[in-house]
Amino acid sequence: MEEFAHAHKQWKEVVWMSQNTNTIPTDPSVIEAIKSAADERLYNLYPFKKGLFGLPEAILSELGMSDQDVLVTNGAIEALYILNRALLSEGDEVVATDPSFMPIHHQIGLSKAKPVEIGIYKDPYKMTPEEVNEAVTEKTKMLLLIDPLNPLGTDYRRDEVRAFSEIAQDHDLWLVDDITYRDFSDDHTLSAEFYPEKSLTVYSFSKNCGLAGMRIGALLAPPAAMNDIVKFDTNVLSVNILAQKAALASLETKERWIGNVMKICRNNQERIKSAVDKIDGAFLPVYPSYTNMFVIDVNELGIDPDKFETKILYDHNIFVRSGNYVSKKYGPNFVRVSFSVPEDQCKKFVEALGPTIESMT
Ligand SMILES: Cc1ncc(COP(=O)(O)O)c(C=O)c1O
Numbered sequence: 040m041e042e043f044a045h046a047h048k049q050w051k052e053v054v055w056m057s058q059n060t061n062t063i064p065t066d067p068s069v070i071e072a073i074k075s076a077a078d079e080r081l082y083n084l085y086p087f088k089k090g091l092f093g094l095p096e097a098i099l100s101e102l103g104m105s106d107q108d109v110l111v112t113n114g115a116i117e118a119l120y121i122l123n124r125a126l127l128s129e130g131d132e133v134v135a136t137d138p139s140f141m142p143i144h145h146q147i148g149l150s151k152a153k154p155v156e157i158g159i160y161k162d163p164y165k166m167t168p169e170e171v172n173e174a175v176t177e178k179t180k181m182l183l184l185i186d187p188l189n190p191l192g193t194d195y196r197r198d199e200v201r202a203f204s205e206i207a208q209d210h211d212l213w214l215v216d217d218i219t220y221r222d223f224s225d226d227h228t229l230s231a232e233f234y235p236e237k238s239l240t241v242y243s244f245s246k247n248c249g250l251a252g253m254r255i256g257a258l259l260a261p262p263a264a265m266n267d268i269v270k271f272d273t274n275v276l277s278v279n280i281l282a283q284k285a286a287l288a289s290l291e292t293k294e295r296w297i298g299n300v301m302k303i304c305r306n307n308q309e310r311i312k313s314a315v316d317k318i319d320g321a322f323l324p325v326y327p328s329y330t331n332m333f334v335i336d337v338n339e340l341g342i343d344p345d346k347f348e349t350k351i352l353y354d355h356n357i358f359v360r361s362g363n364y365v366s367k368k369y370g371p372n373f374v375r376v377s378f379s380v381p382e383d384q385c386k387k388f389v390e391a392l393g394p395t396i397e398s399m400t
Contacts, residue, residue: 072288115243118258138366168202192328204233253282307378
């Protein structure tokens with residue numbers, strides 16, 4: 040937490056590569072939408088509960104869906120919280136991975152259910168249908184699919200998503216499809232395409248649209264499931280109206296800016312790859328990444344990733360994340376680096392990487 044206080048206090052000087060946020064500019068109309076909503080004092084009112092007119096429709100159209108209900112939420116994290124609390128109870132099991140985005144596992148625990156974690160810090164750095172099949176027991180209630188994967192950068196091919204959907208269907212499981220990083224994948228497949236009856240699609244505006252600070256996302260679920268899930272909605276008074284305006288403007292203009300975000304991410308990951316290749320003992324388990332991040336394995340160098348995180352932040356104002364945040368078991372092996380930052384900022388990281396490692400070995 041000290042690192043966060045330090046970084047936030049001087050946030051403008053810091054290169055933010057720690058939380059998979061996206062600081063690459065998108066479209067000026069997004070800022071205009073926020074400003075005009077503020078100028079009109081739209082914030083005096085509670086927003087319309089079903090969402091800003093046009094926003095649920097824009098999310099559905101973005102995903103090519105029509106038969107799912109949309110709940111606009113305070114980020115994907117709230118959508119996950121609501122569904123986990125609504126659908127899980129004591130003794131239930133959820134098939135998931137390690138590494139993973141651990142706050143979801145914490146939410147599962149709050150419902151007194153148990154995440155059954157498939158270790159994926161090994162080739163192919165993602166779960167396989169065979170492993171999922173083996174992990175399913177009579178207690179399994181849900182399969183957590185994070186696609187593409189935080190932190191490794193792997194994504195799932197169409198036949199794998201189909202296989203997971205079939206396993207979920209065979210065992211009557213909820214299939215939570217966390218598509219927070221979907222736009223960074225070349226060829227993403229939604230599980231709802233194969234298993235619309237019990238797929239719950241979790242959408243975020245934080246990474247693709249660069250709106251993490253706005254706290255906006257959505258849950259898409261079949262109407263019957265949504266009826267049950269919304270009983271646990273933590274925010275019946277709706278979501279920040281400025282955030283909703285920004286989200287809608289982002290989707291409406293996406294064609295204009297998404298290509299540039301992807302191009303910069305590609306350049307940045309190539310840049311980091313060349314730098315890592317020059318360091319004996321460090322390697323990228325997954326390359327290229329199909330998210331806006333990957334991990335750098337520093338285990339052979341004997342580097343403690345927590346200390347690396349602190350050192351590069353305090354010495355160079357670059358904020359990356361220790362592997363321990365995303366895996367208790369494998370976390371000591373790696374640091375996670377997000378590269379959805381302007382190219383000059385990524386160059387700073389590349390310049391600081393070698394000297395930081397040298398100073399620690
Ligand atoms: C897999 C995954 N799901 C959900 C979230 C939370 O997203 P949001 O900012 O929309 O709440 C994150 C954030 O890092 C994430 O990595």
